[in-house]
Amino acid sequence: MSKALQPVRGTRDLIGAEARLHQAVGDTARRIAGLYGFEEWFTPIFEDTRVFARGLGETSDVVSKEMYTFEDRGGESLTLRPENTAGVCRALVTNGLTQSLPQKVFYNGPMFRYERPQKGRYRQFYQIGMEVLGSAEPLSDAEVIAAGWHIIQALGIADGVVLEINTLGDAESRDAYRAALVAYFGAHEKKLSADSRVRLAKNPLRILDSKDEGDRQLVAAAPVITEFLTPAARAHHEAVLRQLAAFGVPLRENPRIVRGLDYYSHTAFEFVTDRLGAQGTVMAGGRYNGLVEEMGGPPTPSVGWAAGMDRLAMLMEAAGAAPAVVRPVAVLPMDEGAEARAIEAAQALRQAGETAVMEYRGNLKRRMERANKAGARAAVLVAADGALQWKDLVTGEQRGITLGDLGRG
RNA sequence: GCGGUCGUAGCUCAGCAGGUAGAGCGCCAGGUUGUGGUCUUGGAUGUCGCGGGUUCGAGCCCCGUCGAUCGCCCCA
Structure with a gap:
């Protein structure tokens, strides 16, 4: 036993029932994505470090302290992908597909993040995701979200999962809102938790989803994004809500939803559950209008989401939705x-x-x-x-x- | 990165004022000379996560380390 090698911290083998569960998640998601006209893309598991550094924002936690970055034998700085949206946008540009938009993409595969492991949180984890590249229409927001909900239903786990949705507005709305938040929280700085005082300087929006009880009381009386939306941003958000209703997707508006990666604007959403402890977010995403440009392409408004297969698989198991084994x-x-x-x-x-x-x-x-x-x-x-x-x-x-x-x- | 809990056979776990380990399931062989599931008889298996310390003696105490897990952070 002492000589036996162990899997690296935060990684594990998927075998037997666990393997079947993951396979079912991937197969089901791929099938449903196909029903909406999405095609699967396979992008590299490692990329030029700049793909992520630029895309996700140099100061985001993921980039600044969670990436597996290394130099290869040729001296290039490479990074194991911590997520796949940046890679898909890079691929859109390098393959010249900005000439034929929109592109509707599905993907499925391992991602890597140097985090403290916990149940439902691993250093090598698996995500599925869908992206609509090259559409600014609210209908594209609504349709990817609806497809995500469709997948959750098809997996048999819709029961414990609810969609929470918000808008971050456009750059103008967001700047105004950020200023208002800084002013508000700045006035109450003494009452903020230590973590949130750091957020105040770095990313004030993040205070909104703090779990600290004291913070939450302040947040309850904090200004809300909707007061700062430009007419265009407001119109977009209202259209998305209207169309989600047409798709029949139940939702809960939550003005506290925020995104951790810098590329998001307008629609932000999370499918959440209370059945996975601290790892309650099961599928999350939003609109990102500047990312393709960061990769060197033309302005290409896009929306998408990613979901943790490990978490979806856990929910399936808890729901007794495990796939049957073939009897030979x-x-x-x-x-x-x-x-x-x-x-x-x-x-x-x-x-x-x-x-x-x-x-x-x-x-x-x-x-x-x-x-x-x-x-x-x-x-x-x-x-x-x-x-x-x-x-x-x-x-x-x-x-x-x-x-x-x-x-x- | 911070704090808490845990780590004994393949699996689930028991063990104890500190005296070098047990159960169930599983596994192997027989009861059955071509036919499984039930039943029954017998059998094997652990350097008690790893390293160090205290002790005449440690699975049980102390330190470190690795891993899992819960919460924070972050996020899918």
Whole structure:
């Protein structure tokens, strides 16, 4: 045991039920995204460090203290992606797709963040995400959110999850609001928590979602973004809310929703749950109108979200929505001479789309036991003379069949 | 990065004024010379996370370390 190597802190193996859960999340999300006309993109797991430093904001926590950044043998500064929106925007630009907008993108894969691990929070974690690149229309905001809700429903976890939505307004609205917040919290600085005093200087909006009780009381009386929205920003937000209603997505307006990454503006939303302890955010995103430009492209207004597969999988498990395991048919030779014929039978089943397993060793009793443990629903018993019998492992019934019967289930 | 809790067989856990470890499940073999699930008999397995210290003696005490976990921070 002392010599056994362990997985690196914050990483783990996905095997068995956990693997199946993750697979179900990815497959379901991909399928639903397809229903909305989104196509999957595969971008590199590491990028030029500048992709993230520029995209997410140099001062954001993710960039300033959570990235896996290293120099490769050629002396380039590379970074394991901490999220995938910046990479997708970079790919849009490098592939010349800013000429054919909008692009509707789905992705699925591992992300890396150097954080203190906790349940539902890992250093290598998995995200799915959807992005609409190149549309400023409120309908694109509403549709990606609706697709996200559709996925949550399809996973069978909608019960404990609710959409909270807010707007951060455009740059003009946001600057005015930020100034108002600084003035308000500045006047009450002595009552703020230590953390929030730091936020006041660095990112005053962040005080809004503080968990500190004292902060919360101050926040309750703080100015609200809606008072500072420009007419255009207000119109956008109202249109998004209206269309979400048309999509049938239940929501709760929450003026305290804020985003941690710098690229967001206008719509900001989170699907949250109270069933995962401190890791309550399950899917989150918003509109980002400046990111593609940061990657060297033309102004390209976009919206999207990302969701933690690990958290979705945990919710599925808690909801008893775990995917069923496929029950195979076991093909068992009764004597050594029957092996070739058994292979033929197994292949016939597989050609017909049936999952077939062959136990590799032991006498018939041993193979039967293994087939049973593997959850086989039936066994095909193969005699040396080539005769086949079908044994239903649930009822125990057994009858003679021919090779041709196997193709017909 | 900060604070709390925890770490014993593959899994879930018990153990104790400090005297070098147990149960259930699982696993292996038999009861059954070609047929599983139930039942039954027997068997194997741990450097008690790792390193150091205190002690005649430590799974039980102390320190460190690694990992998990809860909260903060941050975020998906």
